[in-house]
Amino acid sequence: MATFERMTRWSLAVLAALGVVALGLAAIVKVLSVQAQELSPGKTGGPSVSLVSAPLPSIARGEPGSVDLRFHIASGYHINSNQPSEEFMIPTALHMDATTDIVIGKIYYPDGQSVAFDFAPDQKLSVYSGTFTVGVTVRPLHTVPPGKYAMRGALKYQACDNRACYPPKQLPVEFEVRVIKAPAAHGHRPAQSPHAHT
Amino acid sequence: MKRTFLVLVAILAGVSLMIFAAKKIKPSEANNSIGALRGAPAPDFALKTLDGKTLKLSDLRGKAVLVNFWATWCAPCKIETPWIVDLQNQYGGQGLQVVGVSMDDESDTEDVKKFATEMHMNYPVLRGTEDVGNSYGGLEFLPTTYFVGRDGNVTGRVLGLKGRGDMEDNVKKALATKDSTTQTAQK
Numbered sequence: 001m002a003t004f005e006r007m008t009r010w011s012l013a014v015l016a017a018l019g020v021v022a023l024g025l026a027a028i029v030k031v032l033s034v035q036a037q038e039l040s041p042g043k044t045g046g047p048s049v050s051l052v053s054a055p056l057p058s059i060a061r062g063e064p065g066s067v068d069l070r071f072h073i074a075s076g077y078h079i080n081s082n083q084p085s086e087e088f089m090i091p092t093a094l095h096m097d098a099t100t101d102i103v104i105g106k107i108y109y110p111d112g113q114s115v116a117f118d119f120a121p122d123q124k125l126s127v128y129s130g131t132f133t134v135g136v137t138v139r140p141l142h143t144v145p146p147g148k149y150a151m152r153g154a155l156k157y158q159a160c161d162n163r164a165c166y167p168p169k170q171l172p173v174e175f176e177v178r179v180i181k182a183p184a185a186h187g188h189r190p191a192q193s194p195h196a197h198t
Numbered sequence: 199m200k201r202t203f204l205v206l207v208a209i210l211a212g213v214s215l216m217i218f219a220a221k222k223i224k225p226s227e228a229n230n231s232i233g234a235l236r237g238a239p240a241p242d243f244a245l246k247t248l249d250g251k252t253l254k255l256s257d258l259r260g261k262a263v264l265v266n267f268w269a270t271w272c273a274p275c276k277i278e279t280p281w282i283v284d285l286q287n288q289y290g291g292q293g294l295q296v297v298g299v300s301m302d303d304e305s306d307t308e309d310v311k312k313f314a315t316e317m318h319m320n321y322p323v324l325r326g327t328e329d330v331g332n333s334y335g336g337l338e339f340l341p342t343t344y345f346v347g348r349d350g351n352v353t354g355r356v357l358g359l360k361g362r363g364d365m366e367d368n369v370k371k372a373l374a375t376k377d378s379t380t381q382t383a384q385k
Contacts, residue, residue, distance in 0.1 A: 046338060088270035088309055119274045119359045158271055164339035164358035165272040167301070 047077035047159035047166050052131065054175035060182040062142040064105060067175055069094070069134045071155065078127040079157040081112025085126040089158075090168050094134050096153035101144045102177060104151075105137030118162045140179040149177050234335070236355070240265070240346040241333035245299065245324035248311055253297065253322050256350065261295045262372035263346040264365075267326065267337055269301045270313045274359035275341045279317045281362040285369055286321050292373055293348065296321035301331060301340060343368075347375030 052072045059065030073079055080089045096104045110133060112126030138151070151174065158168040235241070240263070244254040255263065266282055268275035286296040298319055300310045307325070314323045331337040334344060345354040345368040353375060354368040 086273065088313060089273070090271045117273070119277050123273075125273060160273060163360070164274055164341065165269070166339050167269075168271070 047079075047161070048074045049079065049155065049157055049159065049169070049171050051155075051171065051173055051175075054173075056148075056176050056178055058178045058180050059138060059140055060180055061140045061144055061146070062182055064137055064139040065177070066108075067136045067138060067151075067177065069136060069173065069175060070131055071128075071134065071171075072131050073129055073159070077159045077161050078115070078117075078125075078129040079159045081126040081128055082109035083112060083126060085112075085114070085124065089125070090156070092128060092155065092157045094136065094153055094155050094173065096136065096151060096173075099149070099151065101141055102149055102151065102179070103139045103141065105139060107137070108135035110134075117160075138177055140177070142182075144179050146179050146181055149179060151175050151177060235344070235352045238352055239350050240344065240352050241330075243330045243333070245326065245330065247322050247324055248307070248314060253324055255297070255346070258295050258297075258346075259350050260348050260377045261293045262289075262348055262353075262369065262375065264294060264296045264369060264372070265299060265334075265344045265346060266296065267299045267301055267331070267334065267340055267342045267344075269340050270306065270309045271302070272340045276317070278341055278359055278362075278365070279319065281365055283318055283320055284362075285365060289369055289373060294369055294373060298323040299326040299330065300324065301326045301337065345369065345372040347372050348377040349375055350377075351375070 050072050051069060053070040054067065057065050057067050079092050082091050082093060084091050092109070094107050096107070098104065110128070112128060114124045115127055115129075116122065116124045134155075136151075140149070153173045154170040155173050156168060156170050159166045240255060242254065242256045244252050247253055255265070264282065264285065266278075268279070282296055282298070286294065298314070298321060300314075300323055302310050302325075304325070310323065310325070334342070339358060341356075341359060343356045343365065344352055345356075347353045353372045356364050356368060
């Protein structure tokens with residue numbers, strides 16, 4: 001009988017303990033969730049833009065080639081396009097470091113999506129969201145030995161969500177270009193098109 | 199029986215500690231360092247206005263202060279600026295002082311001046327610094343607005359763009375505070 005009573009007492013104590021611990025945990029969760037709500041609209045970690053793919057193009061020496069860099073913007077955020085529709089907006093722009101072997105040519109940006117946001121339903125902004133591709137024209141010099149070459153630069157962007165904007169950021173960008181020998185010249189030139197300009 | 203009682207007391211003490219710890223978790227540990235300022239003295243700053251004068255927050259003691267952190271590149275800031283201009287007009291006579299703190303790069307002063315003129319900002323516009331931003335929780339995003347009571351304590355904040363009503367409610371709350379130092383001095 002004494003053993004039964006002792007077991008009952010212990011069971012009650014353990015149950016009470018579990019209940020109180022659950023209460024304690026609930027209190028912690030509540031405090032954290034309130035703080036997380038207050039943090040809105042800034043989702044933890046803030047907006048992120050990442051380089052998701054950069055193919056390794058083979059480009060002949062002395063010839064221009066293009067590299068398509070595909071970027072991804074985290075869900076819920078947008079960044080200004082390269083041609084923002086509003087004054088003072090910071091355009092998305094890729095700046096490549098100058099190299100001695102490969103000339104960086106024109107950089108091509110996609111058109112922005114024209115979108116109206118909750119904070120200004122009557123005003124459309126030119127933005128990128130989801131994924132977008134930037135094309136970089138490169139031309140290896142005639143004198144460059146064949147091989148792989150690393151190209152470095154940074155994508156400057158400024159992100160917003162539906163209620164707030166985040167300070168401008170620079171995403172380091174790096175990709176490689178495989179330089180190959182120019183195809184051997186043919187023994188004779190093809191007949192010139194009558195439409196070709198000289 | 200005695201042992202059970204002791205166990206229960208120990209558990210209760212443990213849980214009390216957990217609850218205490220939960221309440222004391224610093225906002226920075228929950229990725230939110232901004233909330234730590236609520237009820238605390240507003241971090242003082244002395245910043246340059248667009249015409250080169252220096253404005254110190256603590257010099258505004260006795261007034262309710264709306265400190266609006268913004269930037270020219272922030273589209274939501276542009277939306278709420280007319281509300282803030284209205285609030286200054288409406289509540290200025292009751293002791294509200296709006297202070298705009300631009301977080302644009304130092305080199306963008308001309309843009310800031312142009313923006314302030316275009317938006318008819320009827321309050322001092324200051325050039326913010328990283329240090330001041332850090333003292334107000336790091337300003338992860340803009341707009342971020344703090345409301346300071348007449349006693350110099352933070353009474354509220356609005357993160358990101360909300361409604362004009364949120365701003366106004368906070369202004370009223372800040373205006374309802376009393377400057378205890380002035381009252382003590384008067385006695």
